[in-house]
Amino acid sequence: MMNPSSSILLTDLYQLTMLQGYFEQEMFDTAVFEFFVRKLPPQRNFLMAAGLEQTLDFLENLHFTPEELDWLSASRHFSNAFVDYLAGLHFTGDVHAMPEGTIFFPNEPILRITAPLPQAQLVETRLINLLHFQTLIASKAARSVLAAPGKLLIDFGLRRAHGAEAGLLAARAGYIAGLNGTSTTLAGPLFDIPVYGTMAHSFVQAHEDEETAFEHFARAQPDNVVLLIDTYDTEIAAQKVVALAPRLREQGIAIKAVRLDSGDLAEHARRVRHILDEGGLREVHIFASGNLDEYALQAFNAAHAPIDGFGIGTHLDTSADAPHLDCAYKLQEYAGRARRKRSEGKATWPGRKQVYRIYDDNGRFAGDTLTLEGDPCAGETLIQPIMCNGQRLAPRPKLSETRRHASTQLARLPEPLHGLTSAPGYTVTVSQALHELATEVDRQHFTP
């Protein structure tokens, strides 16, 4: 079996048909491609870069297995000489990128590949697939982090994520952006992300009565007693929790929280808070879930709903209000000459680029400049060398460090961009040098 999550055939067929053309014409010179987002979705004020580590893993492991080569031969699209060439192909290029967790804006490349043309071309599809999705989700998750300061936020999205990899990588991207953890168990061992989990309605339903279900669960998970109280009637269940608490206390078990999952969550939370407080359970937290997103979290915050934490699932893992980004991976230079696509509405800035960022007196972002690498500008450079000749330049950063970087970025984000609706844009200046190069490329192309 070919590996469904790591096969090099996880690519558009046209990468391979083009590669055969490059191979036949011996077009092996150095190509420079950059990945960037063309524009923000209507509901976004910024984006957060993520997915670089998985992209590097992909580049490091790039190779064709004998089985994959056999399939390509049998497909009759490709010559034997070309398939032999593929058998020896590895990634030997350079990578420059913004670190994961960096906030960025349209037209700013977050990753650059510099490699022999066939390599740089071949990686396009999976590279976009990896960078697009995690950037999409980190950018979405950051909005919940901004909308619900101080709340416990857990990713609950695996079941409605688009497949296994989406669920896993959404847990990772969400954690980078500032969520506290995930319900996806495998994200624990794979990424060292805190994993949370308690009970579903089926646990309550499978018991003859709710009280017994609660007691059985508390005994099975004495350090993790979070009781789901909306299976039948939320407030009646809250009263059962109050009645159960002393009996559990005798066994040395403390109830940590209750979870609400349906109905008017703010209103139920107020009533349940009252019942718990009256019952002497002031220390029991209220956790809410059920079709939540950052807009709901903001509304709960505004209404001072007594909810201590949230499970956010489907809307986060599918980035439901903006399920894709208008992103691209484009050839900017080949064989030492800058290149530019001019398709209507999709023209690109040519050449190898750098992004400079300046800060105001409070350390907040005050503007970016997009320019050519080597054109010195004021500010911090956001794009850094990451891989050279196919080798990482530094050990893999800990996910906790990446998460801290993202947190610092959010703290430095200008206040007007914290909102959930579209704010006046952040200033990204395109340098004179870049304008001049674009004009030069067009002139060369149209008057050869």
Next chain:
Amino acid sequence: MMNPSSSILLTDLYQLTMLQGYFEQEMFDTAVFEFFVRKLPPQRNFLMAAGLEQTLDFLENLHFTPEELDWLSASRHFSNAFVDYLAGLHFTGDVHAMPEGTIFFPNEPILRITAPLPQAQLVETRLINLLHFQTLIASKAARSVLAAPGKLLIDFGLRRAHGAEAGLLAARAGYIAGLNGTSTTLAGPLFDIPVYGTMAHSFVQAHEDEETAFEHFARAQPDNVVLLIDTYDTEIAAQKVVALAPRLREQGIAIKAVRLDSGDLAEHARRVRHILDEGGLREVHIFASGNLDEYALQAFNAAHAPIDGFGIGTHLDTSADAPHLDCAYKLQEYAGRARRKRSEGKATWPGRKQVYRIYDDNGRFAGDTLTLEGDPCAGETLIQPIMCNGQRLAPRPKLSETRRHASTQLARLPEPLHGLTSAPGYTVTVSQALHELATEVDRQHFTP
């Protein structure tokens, strides 16, 4: 390494915390869970079931590896006795389901699991993850099939699909629904789906001029000459194609099609068609791509745009206008007693269910009845036995057969449901027997 696409830890942690409760209470009786969609997204008139085969693969392979068990032990959430129990766990239950490609409506279960409670519970997350996504995409793809009759339709979505599995399974679900193929190479060897691919803008950009790029590509792929003509100026490129054709013809190479990827596609198609026809290239097809969805296809159809085929990518693979379904996998019976969740807005119909469908004189769907298994009704039964005691009852159907079934279903779909906007609903009658059981379950529960 745990396998990121098949580990049993691809599940919500709460499945395992609940399982420990079931284990301690020896709740091993038979449970019945059903998967269904609660309601249609606003833009959908029907859904198409998909994902069953991957779900069966998952059930057949269900087991814990020593490494996974070690991680669970080390997590301190679980007792040693429980982890030992997990070491022996396999799926030994029954599966009933609608065949893939079947059209269904809200509240109709498309899959039922009958198994010892811990097994039926444990599989929830991944089962939803698999059924939800492919059903989402098959339902989306079917709309393009209905909107563009007779056109060649190719999935182009891998790069912006949510991860590798999403890209692969979207290719599969789209093909079931009636697309002609995909650009995702791996879908060829894994699922025997026709794979299509030609060239990207970078191929043109990497060459010094467009004519040379076209000629090089044609020589490299003489049986598959589809030329992308929008990198600089679409109509000028079309004229270059006309000029190139005789030279290629001398070499025995025929140009199959040109591809448009930006600008006003219908208008460009008209102008390019004119240029090609005037140049004697009436047999060269026009293929279009670029941010397309079924709404765009319908508009091209209405405008009689001379486009012969379409690549549909991002909007298809993310189901962009409805990126998730309100679906659930709910306990309907345990230990011989029907169960029902009554949460606000999320109440379920209890018991093991069957769906009967009747047809009008033209063979079109004329109404469904949702009732209890064993309650005979008029019509065809849609839910069939698929797996017994953990074993498939029939060999895996060929994907081409599944695709034919889907095609027949679409042909039998009532005409008013073919549209892209919301139509008056299809009639699904809930039987008297089911109403009575729900009342009975509520009565038992609230007056014990």
